[in-house]
Amino acid sequence: MGTARVVFDKWEGRYAQRIGDVRSSAVRDLFAAASRPDMISLSGGMPEVRAVPxxxxxxxxxxxxxxxxxxxxxxxxxxxxxxxxxxxxxxxxxxxxxxxxxxxxxxxxxxxxxxxxxxxxxxxxxxxxxxxxxxxxxxxxxxxxxxxxxxxxxxxxxxxxxxxxxxxxxxxxxxxxxxxxxxxxxxxxxxxxxxxxxxxxxxxxxxxxxxxxxxxxxxxxxxxxxxxxxxxxxxxxxxxxxxxxxxxxxxxxxxxxxxxxxxxxxxxxxxxxxxxxxxxxxxxxxxxxxxGTRWRKVLQGLARTYAERRDAMLAALEEYFPPEASWTRPEGGFFVWVEFPEFLDTKTMLAEAVEHGVTYVPGDGFYPDGRGRNCMRLAFCYAEPEAITEGIRRLAEVLEDRLELYRAFIAAGALPDRSEGAA
Amino acid sequence: MGTARVVFDKWEGRYAQRIGDVRSSAVRDLFAAASRPDMISLSGGMPEVRAVPxxxxxxxxxxxxxxxxxxxxxxxxxxxxxxxxxxxxxxxxxxxxxxxxxxxxxxxxxxxxxxxxxxxxxxxxxxxxxxxxxxxxxxxxxxxxxxxxxxxxxxxxxxxxxxxxxxxxxxxxxxxxxxxxxxxxxxxxxxxxxxxxxxxxxxxxxxxxxxxxxxxxxxxxxxxxxxxxxxxxxxxxxxxxxxxxxxxxxxxxxxxxxxxxxxxxxxxxxxxxxxxxxxxxxxxxxxxxxxGTRWRKVLQGLARTYAERRDAMLAALEEYFPPEASWTRPEGGFFVWVEFPEFLDTKTMLAEAVEHGVTYVPGDGFYPDGRGRNCMRLAFCYAEPEAITEGIRRLAEVLEDRLELYRAFIAAGALPDRSEGAA
CATH class of the missing domain: 3.40.640.10 (Type I PLP-dependent aspartate aminotransferase-like (Major domain))
Incomplete structure (x- = not known):
């Protein structure tokens, strides 16, 4: 709830029990941040509607x-x-x-x-x-x-x-x-x-x-x-x-x-x-x-556009991302899923990424139970190929800062226990 | 659920408990019937969108x-x-x-x-x-x-x-x-x-x-x-x-x-x-x-249209409806509420009204507990004034049939006890 104002709530305790279980969407909260002109959004799953005539x-x-x-x-x-x-x-x-x-x-x-x-x-x-x-x-x-x-x-x-x-x-x-x-x-x-x-x-x-x-x-x-x-x-x-x-x-x-x-x-x-x-x-x-029939050509064009963007993202991940990261290679759709060592917390890292001018979605929002903190979702649907490449490069910089500490641990023989997720 | 087909449901008993409490809308079920060309609809609360340019x-x-x-x-x-x-x-x-x-x-x-x-x-x-x-x-x-x-x-x-x-x-x-x-x-x-x-x-x-x-x-x-x-x-x-x-x-x-x-x-x-x-x-x-400003003229026109229709409905009720009925006189909106002696059941009467080419909404749909069976909602928003007059006349005919029995009871000194709602 990054954008929510803190307001005294005189109705607290009067809502339905389910309200305690209703979650805010980290994805949607990021839409606002992603609208800054210098920001490269690899977060929202927004279709490329500019391709629709x-x-x-x-x-x-x-x-x-x-x-x-x-x-x-x-x-x-x-x-x-x-x-x-x-x-x-x-x-x-x-x-x-x-x-x-x-x-x-x-x-x-x-x-x-x-x-x-x-x-x-x-x-x-x-x-x-x-x-x-x-x-x-x-x-x-x-x-x-x-x-x-x-x-x-x-x-x-x-x-x-x-x-x-x-x-x-x-x-x-x-x-x-x-x-x-x-x-x-x-x-x-x-x-x-x-x-x-x-x-x-x-x-x-x-x-x-x-x-x-x-x-x-x-x-x-x-x-x-x-x-x-x-x-x-x-x-x-x-x-x-x-x-x-x-x-x-x-x-x-x-x-x-x-x-x-x-x-x-x-x-x-x-x-x-x-x-x-x-x-x-x-x-x-x-x-x-x-x-009409025009929608078919528009859809084919959209698929081509997304394919180019996926290619740009996969190439940039290959070029810039650290060896500790692994990711999926989708044959369609909008998203790549990236996994890091347990040590890395993508949620706390997000603010730093936003400072560097790039957004993604931390992985824990995609689990009901707090798992996924060492993962992130990258969307290739919305940004242009050049922006995707630049966004991945910026993200890699942020990751390098974090991973230096991790590598120092390994070098010192103090590798954190991945199965516990503890640092 | 007048229009629902009866289908064997292998998932019966697997739905959420709330499904037992979810009610079908008698109003919406009637929309279908009301679309017959000879039918006069005094049921649905549909605005006169033809007045919107x-x-x-x-x-x-x-x-x-x-x-x-x-x-x-x-x-x-x-x-x-x-x-x-x-x-x-x-x-x-x-x-x-x-x-x-x-x-x-x-x-x-x-x-x-x-x-x-x-x-x-x-x-x-x-x-x-x-x-x-x-x-x-x-x-x-x-x-x-x-x-x-x-x-x-x-x-x-x-x-x-x-x-x-x-x-x-x-x-x-x-x-x-x-x-x-x-x-x-x-x-x-x-x-x-x-x-x-x-x-x-x-x-x-x-x-x-x-x-x-x-x-x-x-x-x-x-x-x-x-x-x-x-x-x-x-x-x-x-x-x-x-x-x-x-x-x-x-x-x-x-x-x-x-x-x-x-x-x-x-x-x-x-x-x-x-x-x-x-x-x-x-x-x-x-x-x-x-x-723009055009919407204001459209809205004024709509209010005039509805006012004419209300007038037509109130005049027709006065002319045709039996003395046992009482109704509200709205200063705006879409609806008149009519109440009859407890003896009359507007729900069972509806099929007869539809046969006579007019629809209304039985009153019990507007209560959570089965009350309102001796009431009906009449909508003046949708039909033209002449149709409203004719619809009320048709409805009065149906009512006369039902009320004859009621009057016979009274004449025989066997007036049903209204407070019990028993016949």
Missing amino acids: AHAVADAAHGAVVHAGAQALQYGSSNGRVELRETIVELMAETGVRIAAADVVVTAGAQQGLDLLAKTFLDPGDVVICEGPTYVGALQAFSAYQPDIRCIPMDGEGMRMDLLEAELRAVGYQGAKFIYTIPNFQNPGGVTLSAPRRRRLLELAREYDIPVIEDDPYGRLRFEGGHVKPLRALDDEVIYLGTFSKIFAPGLRLGWMTAPQPILAKVLLVKQAADLCGSAFAQVTAERYFA | AHAVADAAHGAVVHAGAQALQYGSSNGRVELRETIVELMAETGVRIAAADVVVTAGAQQGLDLLAKTFLDPGDVVICEGPTYVGALQAFSAYQPDIRCIPMDGEGMRMDLLEAELRAVGYQGAKFIYTIPNFQNPGGVTLSAPRRRRLLELAREYDIPVIEDDPYGRLRFEGGHVKPLRALDDEVIYLGTFSKIFAPGLRLGWMTAPQPILAKVLLVKQAADLCGSAFAQVTAERYFA
């Missing part, structure tokens, strides 16, 4: 109001306009998922989908299984319903199935409310769940009868390697979350959920209570934008 | 994207764009409330404000005090957090202060999480809380140290009588919910909350978890629409 969107918005008229301005159905849901059906079909418009609820970004699912499924103390590290917004959404969140470590092929199986054995049949996964270019890990592991995850979920939530914001931003089918393409009981934020623009706040009908019916009631319905105005605009 | 909105949307560019398409701050919050500050000043942009959080309609406040304050079993009947969307939003909702009856001057005081004595100091009120042209009651009662309500809230939530969607839609200052103008600890849905268009899903800073800080964390941030695209469009 403003006039095409402006025309879509203008046309939306003129042609849809009152419909664009009025309350709409809670599940979203059927025209947009049909667009979503087509988008899903292109990734190998066959659904009908009735299987879709339009949400305010995938984030609302996470909140609605948590609200639908979670009582205090319920077990949730997710990757560790995982999306900070999911941790925020889930935490408000006070679950017991268990994180499964990943390797280069994504969530480790041996460790998932061990966790499932520990919680037992129906012992968790759901398994949450970001299989493609994971946020923040950058890794992709391999096809064999996707099949294994679904087998295990069936065996222990636990619903799977597949969060797939980056699936269409693959730079290399072959498309891996979504979990939802392999099992129609998977709950799938999609978003227009990365293939169009986050500013419209449009995402979607597809789920088995009984679950969708509950989610819909919960959505009515949350906001009555989504924005018809934004939905009609998106329909018009996706009615 | 589509081209002005289209131009605002086009300009928003062209001029704000990437800002309109990108993620924004969780509390909303400062430009829109400044617009809100000006709108509030016109009603007598002095606040700063920092006191405002932009929400997805006032409905999201209700959900965020309930999530911030309510643990299961907590007491909430509201008017009875009250807004069905508030009951939906609150119910998801499993509170104990207490309804205070109203008369022609709004919530009865003697009954509020009795309830507060029963729950005691800090014994309720908040008092929720819609002081202007209440939904569904149609009545307005008088100035003396506003002062008394605030005195009582201070005495028992219970926060007040003022929900004011219709405040600027007054047809006659003088402006009554919002509660927030009299006490800066009041939490105020406003919306653009009735002064502009619901399709943008824009509303706002103003609250004391410590509460606003909690609400903001809860909002981040719910949807990260609101739609910058919709916010910039609203800024541009309200930057």
